Amino acid sequence: MTKKTFKVNDVFAITGDQTSNKDVETSDEKHRPENNWRDLVSYWIFGLCNNFGYVVMLTAAHDILKELNGEQETHHGGSNRPCNIVSTGAILLADIIPGLIIKFLSPFLPFWHRTRISISCAAAVGGFVVVAFAKTETLALTGVALTSFASGLGEPTFLAYSAFFHHNVISTWSSGTGGAGIAGSLAYSVLRAVGLTTQQTMLVMIVVPALELLTFFFLLTTPKSHNIEDHHVGDNVKASNDLPAFTSTKEKIFYIKRLVHFMVPLCLVYLFEYFINQGLYELVYFPDIFLDSSEQYRWYQVTYQIGVFISRSSVNIIHIRQIWVMALLQGLNVIFFTFEAYYMFTPSIWIIFALIVFEGLLGGGSYVNTFYRMSREIPATRREYAMMVVTLSDSLGITLAGFLAMPMHNWMCGTPGGIRLQ
16 A cells, blocks of 8 residues: 545645555666665764755854954844844845855766765865864855855755655655754753853754765665666656656756756745744844843754744645745745734734744645655656756745845844934
8 A cells, every 4th residue: 555645725644554556666677766664764864964954054143243243232123123343134134145156067077976065075074173273254155155154065965865765754854854853953052051152052063964874875875776777766756767867958948947946945045034034033132031031042043943843744644836925925924024024913922923933834844745745756867967957946945035134124223324212
């Protein structure tokens, strides 16, 4: 018995049992990738480790800027809102642009997966070390950029390599990336809370890329064949021999238009999401409570990552077929948080925490459902390339969010180039 997908209002699908197409199921079973526990666990660890540094840098953004500016934190507006001189959007851009560039180039570079993963882990270690010992904003942003490069190289590589394994590794990868959100933000927040400095905390984080490398070389199984068609005979998608492998770069470029319906909604969700996270979180402030401004920012990040983890781990229970619905809801979140940052009308921080969980659910759900659908619907000979291309979508949305976050920060705070609030 295998799983069937039932459509509910053409938006949600809940899995149940059924017998799938017998002709498909019986075709050359010996070549189908096995659902091996080692591969599933490995891909969960890959998701965790690959996104860990990226999350840590965003969680630490407020502290990094505050410390490098000599604890300079200005207060602007009638609400006495605390503001760093530089927006955390600057950290976001350093944490995403190098990754965006490498993701753009990745589909057209040789797929030397061992070399790619080794470079990714080395760059992650370098990023933590550079940020730990940075004495200037430029050097700190360089370290963040190294971490971005590591994550940006790792994600398309692991997703493309997943084409050689059972499609369930997509769900464990996504769950792992959600776990990275909680582990990264919580680990940083807890280590700071118990008294470690930012430098000490960054150096502790080096164990994570080391774990990624060990998992790749010693836990993950080796595919029996590196012929993509061998591994997906019998997939319930269009037969591989209907679409031969790409023969030119031009052919790859023209194929992108078939992926637009995956890319645009995902890009919009992440644009809205990270505009909130890096443009508005630091401006949503509750004075005279048990958390100061820096602690509020850190725990906003932790709360957001809890929502991401839940939704990225849910794809085997519920499928969301129309990602544009989540893009629309995330746009409504932007409107609410913008008004909240300006007027500060919400009576309790706990209401904000609840809304942040919802925001994380939308972001994580859009990610996992996009790539899970691709693993089921994209023909085998196109899947490796398609996975690498669509990873551009969230990075592009996040990059645009970073550029919008900085002028929003200036406008709200009344720093140079903005309008002073009264």
